[in-house]
Amino acid sequence: MSQVALELKDVKKKIGKKEIIKGINLSINQGEVYGFIGPNGAGKTTTIRMIVGLMRLTGGDVKILGKSIQSDYKLAAKNIGAIVENPELYPFMTGWQNLMHYARMYQGVTKERVEEVISLVGLEKVVNDKVGKYSLGMRQRLGIAQAILHKPALLILDEPTNGLDPAGIREIRDYIRELAVKDNVAVMISSHLLSEIELMCDRIGIIQQGEVISERAVHDESTDSQLKVIFEVKQNDKAQEVFEEKELTIEKESNKLIVKLDREDIPNVVKSLIEKDVEVYGVTPIKATLEDQFLELTGGNVIE
Amino acid sequence: MSKFFKLLYNELFKTYIRKSTWVMYIVLLAIIIGGAVITSIFEDEIVTSYSDDNWQEELTQENEKLIQESEEEGGYIAEMNSSTISKNNFHLDNDIKPLGYGAWQYTYENASLLSLVSLFTIIIGAGIVSSEFKWGTIKLLLIRPISRTMILLTKFVAVLVFALITLIFTLLSSLLVGAIFFGFEGFDPYFVTSTINGYEHLSLVGETFSSYGYNIVNLIMMTTFAFMVSTIFRNNSLAIGLAIFLMLSGNMIVAAFQKYDFAKYILFANTDLKQYETGDVWIEGMTLGFSVTVLIVYFVLFMALSWVFFNKRDVAGH
Numbered sequence: 001m002s003q004v005a006l007e008l009k010d011v012k013k014k015i016g017k018k019e020i021i022k023g024i025n026l027s028i029n030q031g032e033v034y035g036f037i038g039p040n041g042a043g044k045t046t047t048i049r050m051i052v053g054l055m056r057l058t059g060g061d062v063k064i065l066g067k068s069i070q071s072d073y074k075l076a077a078k079n080i081g082a083i084v085e086n087p088e089l090y091p092f093m094t095g096w097q098n099l100m101h102y103a104r105m106y107q108g109v110t111k112e113r114v115e116e117v118i119s120l121v122g123l124e125k126v127v128n129d130k131v132g133k134y135s136l137g138m139r140q141r142l143g144i145a146q147a148i149l150h151k152p153a154l155l156i157l158d159e160p161t162n163g164l165d166p167a168g169i170r171e172i173r174d175y176i177r178e179l180a181v182k183d184n185v186a187v188m189i190s191s192h193l194l195s196e197i198e199l200m201c202d203r204i205g206i207i208q209q210g211e212v213i214s215e216r217a218v219h220d221e222s223t224d225s226q227l228k229v230i231f232e233v234k235q236n237d238k239a240q241e242v243f244e245e246k247e248l249t250i251e252k253e254s255n256k257l258i259v260k261l262d263r264e265d266i267p268n269v270v271k272s273l274i275e276k277d278v279e280v281y282g283v284t285p286i287k288a289t290l291e292d293q294f295l296e297l298t299g300g301n302v303i304e
Numbered sequence: 305m306s307k308f309f310k311l312l313y314n315e316l317f318k319t320y321i322r323k324s325t326w327v328m329y330i331v332l333l334a335i336i337i338g339g340a341v342i343t344s345i346f347e348d349e350i351v352t353s354y355s356d357d358n359w360q361e362e363l364t365q366e367n368e369k370l371i372q373e374s375e376e377e378g379g380y381i382a383e384m385n386s387s388t389i390s391k392n393n394f395h396l397d398n399d400i401k402p403l404g405y406g407a408w409q410y411t412y413e414n415a416s417l418l419s420l421v422s423l424f425t426i427i428i429g430a431g432i433v434s435s436e437f438k439w440g441t442i443k444l445l446l447i448r449p450i451s452r453t454m455i456l457l458t459k460f461v462a463v464l465v466f467a468l469i470t471l472i473f474t475l476l477s478s479l480l481v482g483a484i485f486f487g488f489e490g491f492d493p494y495f496v497t498s499t500i501n502g503y504e505h506l507s508l509v510g511e512t513f514s515s516y517g518y519n520i521v522n523l524i525m526m527t528t529f530a531f532m533v534s535t536i537f538r539n540n541s542l543a544i545g546l547a548i549f550l551m552l553s554g555n556m557i558v559a560a561f562q563k564y565d566f567a568k569y570i571l572f573a574n575t576d577l578k579q580y581e582t583g584d585v586w587i588e589g590m591t592l593g594f595s596v597t598v599l600i601v602y603f604v605l606f607m608a609l610s611w612v613f614f615n616k617r618d619v620a621g622h
Contacts, residue, residue, distance in 0.1 A: 052447040054619040077449040084447070088440030092322055101317065104310040105448040146444065 005030045005065060005079075005154045005186030006051065012059030013046055013210075020046055022210040023060065028186045028203075030153065033176060035201035035218070036190040043210040044190045045085060048156055051188075052082050065153055078106070081152035083160065087143025091132035095123055095142050098131055099149065106150040113149065120175070121145045136163030144172065148179070155179065155187045161196055173200050229266060231257045231273075232282035239278050242269070258286070308458060311450065315462035319428060328424045329473060335417065336477050340410065340485040359401050363392045387498075394496055394503040402496065403508070406489035410482030411475060412512040418519035421470050423548065425523055429463040430530040430543035433614070437538045442619055452615045456535070460607070463527055471516065500583050514581075522575045525599065526551050528606040535610040558586060574598045 006028040013021040021043050028034045038044050049055040051062050053069050053076070062069040067076040089098045099118070103109040118127050121141040131139065140163055147155055160176070161169040177200065179185045191197050197204055198218055206214045228251075233239045236255060243250050243259055246269065251258040261269060266283065273280055319325055354362055367389050374382035395402045403409070433456070436442040446452060482488075495508045526547050534543035550557075554572030561567040568574075568587045574595035579585050 049619065054443060054446055056618060074449040074451070077447060080447060082447055084443045086440065088444065090318065090439065090441060093318070097317070097321070101314050102444070102448070104314055105450055107307075 003030050003065070004028070004063075005032075006188065007063040007066075008047075008051070008060070009063070010060035011047065011050060011057055011062060013043075013050060013055065014058040020210050021050070024207070024210075024212055026205055026212055026215065028154070028188055030186050031180050031184045032203060033180050033187045033189065033201045035197035035204035036188055036207065037192065037194060037197055037204060038207035040192075042207045044207055045158065047207070048082070048084060048158060048188075048190060052080055052084060052156060053077055054084065078150070079153040080156065081147035081150065081154070082156040083140075083143040083147055083158050084156075085158050086162075087139050087146075089131045089139065089142055089146070092130060094130055095127040095134070095138075095145075098142065099127075099145060102146045103149055109149050117145045117149055120148075122171070137165060137168050140164055141168075141172075144175075151183070153184075153186060155185050157187065157189050159191055159193075160189060161191070161193065169196070176200055227261065227263055227266075228286040229259050229261060230282070230284040230286060231259060231280065232284075233257070233273065234279040234281070235277075238276055239273055242272050242276055242278070246272070307450070308454070311454065311458035312462055312465070315432065315459055316465060319432070319462060319466060325428070328427075328470070332417065332420065332424075332470070332474055333477055335420070336414065336474070336481050339414070340481045343410070344485050354402055354404055360396060363396055363402065367392050391496060391498070391503060398505070400494075400496065400505055403489055403493050404487070406486045406493070407479045407482030408489050408493055408508045408512060409495070410486060411478040412508060412515060414474065414478040415512070415515040415519060417474050417478075418471070418516060418523065419551075421467065421474055422519070422523040422526055422551065424470060425463065425467040425527045426530045426547045426551075427540075427544055428466050429460075429527040430534040430540040430547065432459045432463055432534075433531070433610075434534040434538045434540040434543065438540075446619060453611065456611060456614045460528075460531060460610075463531060464524070467520075467523060467527065471520070475512075475516065500581075518576070518578045521577055521599065522551070525571060525575055525602065528603055532606040532610045536613045562587065568594070569598060571598070571602050 004027050006026075008024050008026050011021055011024045012019065024043075024047060026034075036044055036047070046055065050057050051064075051069065053073060057070060062076075064076040064079050067079075069076045090101070093101070095118070096114070099114050100111075103111075103114050118124055121144055123138065123141055123145065126134065126138060131142065134142065140160065144157070144160065147157070155176075157176075161172055164172060173196070176187055176189070180187055180202075189197065189200060201218050203215065203217050205212045231239060232255075236257060239257060240250060243257070246261075248269075249260045259269075263285070266285075270280065270283060370385040370389050374385045392402070394400075436445055445455065489508070491509075493508045494505050495511075496503050496505050497511065498504075499506075529550065530543045530547035533546055534540050537543070550572070554575070558567060558570050558573045561570065568590050573586050573590070576586075577592065577595060579590075580592045580595070
């Protein structure tokens with residue numbers, strides 16, 4: 001059922017003598033939401049531009065539902081919907097006119113479909129206003145509307161929640177998840193809002209200096225079996241002895257003890273503490289946020 | 305609707321929804337009405353109709369008046385009057401009743417407005433590709449399942465359609481305004497005009513169309529040039545500036561190089577096809593066939609360069 005919607009095979013881009021993209025391999029399945037993150041200048045936008053056919057590849061290939069963007073452009077492009085960087089639409093035309101303009105560029109996108117999309121993104125009230133008067137949030141919604149008009153198999157969104165208020169962000173997030181689950185759309189989201197990515201995506205890829213340096217599932221808890229756990233106890237010394245006995249590494253932070261151990265060992269350790277009459281106030285596993293992992297991997301936000 | 309016409313519709317829609325396009329038509333209409341007002345107020349010698357049985361006498365009187373004026377004023381006015389007098393004499397000698405000034409005559413004279421139509425078409429042609437880059441909308445335009453060649457082609461055709469609509473607008477509004485101010489001469493009036501064979505009695509409608517037609521050559525060539533410059537440099541000001549500069553200085557460029565052999569290959573030596581009708585050929589040895597060939601070569605070159613740059617280049621960030 002879950003066919004590969006997007007496949008990048010050793011994609012390279014050279015501009016002048018500089019190799020900007022150094023061979024990216026990744027694939028996104030249908031119904032999957034993939035987060036594409038990286039510091040500024042890492043090559044996110046260049047990669048996206050190559051996927052949608054705005055930039056030529058200097059090596060490798062991009063396939064959408066098995067059709068190459070290079071040799072089968074029309075068949076590949078038919079299945080892509082995208083916002084590239086900001087949703088720039090014609091400011092002197094109304095939202096409706098903008099959408100009809102793009103609808104005419106596909107086969108079989110009817111007026112009814114355009115109306116349907118407008119109510120999906122919640123723009124009914126302003127659709128007859130000029131886009132020049134729209135707020136960034138409204139333009140973002142219109143950008144999403146033009147990207148899904150033709151029911152693409154692959155949806156590429158660059159910073160989709162940029163400029164939206166919290167309610168709007170939630171709406172778009174729910175809508176993206178719905179697209180993925182219900183219509184089996186593969187969604188690729190590039191963003192620097194890491195917490196957003198974490199909430200929306202099934203899997204993330206981190207790109208730095210033109211290479212995907214890490215790829216991981218977001219909701220998978222079992223990947224990191226070694227946890228850091230904060231123990232809040234009254235008798236720190238006694239507790240420390242217990243941990244040392246079990247040959248666990250300890251970090252001290254004020255009067256808390258941070259211990260690295262496997263998830264399934266937690267009950268055992270607690271049991272030993274109680275047996276030694278240590279009074280335990282709290283046992284809290286620290287979940288490393290995506291942001292921590294990201295910074296750890298990329299070494300901060302450095303433009304190179 | 306086929307894909308081509310849908311895309312053409314898109315391009316025309318984007319052109320005509322903008323106020324700046326409508327300003328062009330308002331300017332044209334203002335000039336056409338203004339011209340008619342000025343003509344009817346200040347040119348008192350204009351005769352809108354001659355009486356059927358008495359026109360010979362009216363012409364003789366007019367000639368006498370002109371001779372008298374020439375003797376008093378002399379110089380430039382005498383020269384102008386002498387050509388009118390000889391035209392009047394042609395009417396009298398050949399027993400052709402002169403055509404009064406009217407809508408067709410006014411339209412015929414407004415062929416000079418085509419340089420303004422060219423200017424407007426250059427502005428549209430220079431903006432149709434580069435504006436998409438300026439607005440950033442090129443990204444959303446070029447990710448559709450449509451080849452870049454098709455996009456470029458529909459944009460160019462849209463410019464030509466704009467030129468055609470503007471041309472027809474100029475022609476029809478000149479006719480209408482002319483008819484209101486000076487009256488309508490009928491559907492196929494004949495008039496006397498000077499040609500290389502001296503004075504001739506010709507169809508005014510035919511002459512009007514051929515006069516507009518000759519101007520279209522220059523319009524298309526300069527628009528294609530502007531289209532090319534804007535596609536290559538993605539800058540409409542540069543394209544408009546260069547095209548207008550060349551349009552205005554074209555004749556001077558040819559004149560400057562006239563003594564060299566290559567001068568006949570310069571675009572501007574060939575854009576005026578009327579030279580073959582009047583026989584007043586710019587450079588010796590040029591023929592209609594030669595000029596048409598040169599024009600086609602330039603046209604194909606402009607289009608090929610636009611195509612290569614539009615198709616091959618990456619759409620990168622700003």
